[in-house]
Amino acid sequence: IFFAVLAGCSSSPDKEKIPTENASQQIYFIYREWHTSILLPAEAVRAHSKVMKDEAIGQQFIRVGWGDGDYFTGKSKTFGSATKALFISRYSALQVLAYEYPPFNEIPVETRVPLAITEKGLQGLIRYLDNSFVHGDKGQLIPLPAYGEGVGHFYRAEGQYGLFSNCNTWSGRALQAAGLPVRSRLQLTAQSVFEQARAISDYQAAQGNLSASQ
Numbered sequence: 001i002f003f004a005v006l007a008g009c010s011s012s013p014d015k016e017k018i019p020t021e022n023a024s025q026q027i028y029f030i031y032r033e034w035h036t037s038i039l040l041p042a043e044a045v046r047a048h049s050k051v052m053k054d055e056a057i058g059q060q061f062i063r064v065g066w067g068d069g070d071y072f073t074g075k076s077k078t079f080g081s082a083t084k085a086l087f088i089s090r091y092s093a094l095q096v097l098a099y100e101y102p103p104f105n106e107i108p109v110e111t112r113v114p115l116a117i118t119e120k121g122l123q124g125l126i127r128y129l130d131n132s133f134v135h136g137d138k139g140q141l142i143p144l145p146a147y148g149e150g151v152g153h154f155y156r157a158e159g160q161y162g163l164f165s166n167c168n169t170w171s172g173r174a175l176q177a178a179g180l181p182v183r184s185r186l187q188l189t190a191q192s193v194f195e196q197a198r199a200i201s202d203y204q205a206a207q208g209n210l211s212a213s214q
Contacts, residue, residue: 013200017181020207023116027125029175029201030063030112031194036171037065039112040125042098048123051130051141055096055153063097064129066157066170073144073154092159093144094132097152113194113201116209121179128177132158132170168193 028039040063045056056062065072069091104112117125134142134156142156159170172193175182182196204210 013181013196013203015203018200018203019116019118019121019179020204020209022118023121023204023209025117025119025122026211027115027117027122027178028107028112029115029171029194029197030107031190031197032111034168034190035065035067036168036190036193037063037095038125038129038171038174039063039103039107040122044122045126048126049130051133052096052126055098059098059100061099061103063095063099063103063152065095065097065167066132066159067093067095067167069093069144069156072167073147092157094155094157095152096155113198114205114210115175115178115180115197115201116204117178117180121177125174125178128174134158172196 025044026041030037030039039061042056042059042062045052045062049056052062052064072093072095136142144154144156146152146154168190172182175193175197180197180200182193182200201210
């Protein structure tokens with residue numbers, strides 16, 4: 001009941017703050033079950049990221065998500081572990097999934113929305129993603145085991161996963177860093193953030209900002 005109420009609390013984005021002028025860059029917001037993630041061109045990652053350049057070499061797209069370290073990596077995928085993570089998460093993880101090809105045939109159209117952002121917004125988004133990685137004593141990333149095939153790479157992440165700080169609030173802040181007018185505070189469900197992203201996408205499509213090919 002708690003999450004059902006929250007799912008209905010998402011607000012409509014302020015249209016005056018939705019980027020349309022000079023919004024020449026395109027990213028994607030993805031919603032799958034209760035998880036959300038960001039998909040962006042690998043070319044942009046190679047150009048602007050200080051952390052993910054190696055992941056982007058020879059790739060077309062990079063997908064990034066954040067979650068509880070045990071559940072997200074697949075170490076423990078039980079309902080009990082998912083519930084426990086909301087209250088007693090030991091550590092957080094970032095998933096970096098690289099695609100050598102456009103992955104849109106693998107991502108159902110109803111679970112993704114294209115979003116137009118400015119070059120400044122793109123750089124802000126990538127800076128936010130970079131800052132989400134934990135670094136070791138020598139500045140290196142800290143890899144985590146991936147308990148599955150085709151799931152990309154996992155790394156220790158900044159931030160404490162919990163009921164009021166989950167993958168959806170993280171993704172909402174990522175969209176804010178990209179210059180998009182979404183609310184992330186108390187937007188605790190994937191649906192609540194996705195509905196805001198879809199409203200922005202629909203408005204931008206009506207303004208002619210989005211590519212119609214994907």
